Amino acid sequence: MTEVGDRLVETQAAKRLAQVKERIARACAICGRDPATVTLVAVSKLHDVTEVAAMAACGQRIFGESYIQEALPKMEAAPAGLVWHFIGHLQRNKAKLAVGRFALIHTVDNLELAGILQKKTEASGLTQDICLQVNVAGETQKSGIDPEHLPELAEAVAAMGALRVTGLMVIPPVFDDPEGARPAFARLRGLRDELAARLGLPLPVLSMGMSGDLEVAVMEGATHVRVGTDLFGPRQR
Template sequence: MENREKELLENIAAVNKDIADAVEKAGRKPGSVTLMAVSKLHPASDIEILFRAGQRCFGESYMQESLAKQEELAHLDIDWHYIGGLQSKKAKYVSGRFCAIHSVDSIKLAELLNKKACSLGVVQNILIQVNTAGEEQKSGVAEEQVPALIEQIASLDNLKLTGLMALPPFFGDPEGARPYFARLRMLSEGMEKLFGIKLPELSMGMTGDFRVAIEEGSTMVRVGTRIFGQRSG
């Protein structure tokens, strides 16, 4: 355990330094970017080590696994985020259990999340997942459909739209992702003006390209492998 703790703490310290350097290079305010440690397929013991060291935000993608970890780590005040694809039939299990759900891409899913949140008497934070590259194999709403979805979500009292999320195509060179990050930022700015709302969160950027994402305005980056190493499953 001592070796594992040392590895995790060294890894996350290096990631935090890179984030801080990228924020400074972009001329942004220190602390304006949140690190989400993507802990899917890694044990609860790893999460606890990082929590004790000051990490609060963790991202999970699999419903049963994430709920089991929440139960095991219920004694810790962790900011859990759901970042995986979400089938409608599973919406009732995640609504009200996460600080934010990043993968909302249809009004049907939003309505189901809202219904469950209403029954729990809570307001669920959500982000709209946008498929900025139009990739058939990826979830996410098309850019041109975002205004209609925002308008529909506005009528759901137990959901709070806090921002947009995107997973751009993979490029060997992180610069390849820059146009997609820029498009999401511009889309967010456009929606704020169109609807007179605030969308403070831009969830974009992962292990290989988060520096570029930060330069393009990301407020939350998702890093897994560089912190935890290769997944166990």
């Protein structure tokens, strides 16, 4: 890319980042929250490293990836000092590769996957932060633990010494009206509160909300919003 092209990409990135941050700030103002309590995860999956670098040059530091085979080379080529989250379905045969590379894995939803992560994390002498993904609407095409079985999974994972359960994650059903997602977000918050009391753990993270519904998610207590399209534009592939 030419120097002029680089500047154009960075200018577009700065505009998009400012717009998303303003949306978060407005949502926080409505519900009386401090915008600093909402972490913006820039979803860079299927976008190349030059776009990540442009967004990083504008001050964004936390990026989310969904595919191990895409993420790891991108992370190596990206500017230093960035923080990476894994937000996609984590295949069991790739789980070991995620340990120690991502500050937070948002999508643990079964005991077998947790066991693989625990074994690798323990062997590496690390502690891995995770969220438990919950399928609050029972959608068969989506990953996530059923709410009914969440306490059992959470108790088992919390007992694993190398994994630290930090909270819950949800991908709600898709609605034309963002308000349609509100019940899913409220349900996740309630499940988190119940689970925190049951486990005696703070569980500070509520990973919920994307480009189309981040305001509703913030008003329902989201601590991490995962925004891709409104930051990077349509995916390139």
